[in-house]
Amino acid sequence: MQLPPNIFDDICDNIAAKGYVVLPDLFPLTVLTPLLDNLTQLDTSAFKPAAIGRHKTQQVIDTIRGDKICWLNKSMSFASTYFDWSEQLRQAVNRYFFLGLFDYETMFAYYEPGAFYKRHVDAFKGQSNRKLTSILYLNPNWQPGDGGELLMYQADETTPFETVEPRFGTMVIFLSERFPHEVLPSHKDRYSLTGWYRINEGIPLD
Numbered sequence: 001m002q003l004p005p006n007i008f009d010d011i012c013d014n015i016a017a018k019g020y021v022v023l024p025d026l027f028p029l030t031v032l033t034p035l036l037d038n039l040t041q042l043d044t045s046a047f048k049p050a051a052i053g054r055h056k057t058q059q060v061i062d063t064i065r066g067d068k069i070c071w072l073n074k075s076m077s078f079a080s081t082y083f084d085w086s087e088q089l090r091q092a093v094n095r096y097f098f099l100g101l102f103d104y105e106t107m108f109a110y111y112e113p114g115a116f117y118k119r120h121v122d123a124f125k126g127q128s129n130r131k132l133t134s135i136l137y138l139n140p141n142w143q144p145g146d147g148g149e150l151l152m153y154q155a156d157e158t159t160p161f162e163t164v165e166p167r168f169g170t171m172v173i174f175l176s177e178r179f180p181h182e183v184l185p186s187h188k189d190r191y192s193l194t195g196w197y198r199i200n201e202g203i204p205l206d
Contacts, residue, residue, distance in 0.1 A: 008092035020174035036138045038078035039108050046070045066115035069107045106195030117183040122176035130176040130196035137166040138191040148186035
């Protein structure tokens with residue numbers, strides 16, 4: 001797969017300066033189309049209602065989030081190009097910030113019409129868990145009015161500073177602890193690959 005020149009440097013520069021980056025048309029259609037085709041053909045038994053919380057506190061609360069998810073693993077050969085790219089990003093971020101991101105977990109999220117995810121953060125300050133979030137949108141022919149936009153907030157602000165449309169091939173990458181965010185109700189089927197890079201010792205990235 002041919003990548004834009006200096007793409008990883010650009011990503012790291014933006015994370016260092018702003019804490020996030022939005023990348024439209026990151027992958028070619030030759031990567032995106034078969035990826036989506038294979039993901040949407042997964043057995044429905046592989047999907048489960050998304051929960052909130054972790055470990056023993058996990059629970060499904062559909063008034064907070066309504067998506068269904070399927071965790072990916074590297075035995076899914078159809079996603080090998082995506083996993084390879086994610087590994088290159090992990091290495092680039094580690095070189096740039098002198099960090100030890102050691103693991104990447106990713107899930108395929110499906111929002112049926114009416115589904116949403118209320119404002120939340122992906123990690124809690126001071127905990128050794130998710131440090132960097134990536135979201136790749138897989139929605140061909142998305143149009144304004146289809147819903148499902150990602151709203152990003154600064155700390156306790158109530159007005160979003162960024163609205164990301166879930167267009168086919170757009171990726172957003174951001175510091176997991178830093179930005180509260182939410183997914184607006186979707187008015188049609190909405191698909192995304194959401195992943196998190198974790199660090200062993202809980203060293204903050206920002």
